[in-house]
Amino acid sequence: MINYHMIGITDLPKASTFYDSVLAEIGASRSHNSERYQFYSQGENRPLFAICIPYNEDIATAGNGTMTALSAPSKEAVHAAYAKAIELGAVCEGAPGPRGQFGEFAYFRDPDGNKLCVSYLNR
Incomplete structure (x- = not known):
């Protein structure tokens, strides 16, 4: 059902460095990007995760009660x-x-205050 999930960030190079390292631990890597966003993937036909400078160029804020859960392989x-x-x-x-x-x-x-969960589900 989900194609991708995107969160707002304030500094794309800094956030990309953070997510490159963290997401590598769960088997994800950069897929495509622009001067405003960076997408990450765990492989073909899997949902994507993205970080972006907000389109309206207002300050990115983390949603209270909003959380992204990322799947880990173990x-x-x-x-x-x-x-x-x-x-x-x-x-x-x-x-x-x-x-x-x-x-x-x-x-x-x-570092921008976005809440994330990394999880491995018992299936």
């Missing part, structure tokens, strides 16, 4: 992505660990 990848995010200046919103019967989850806010 529990270990959840821990690695979280550790990389924290190392690069993210703020903890919930350390890696199991959440009920669902799987392994970790939560953090990127």
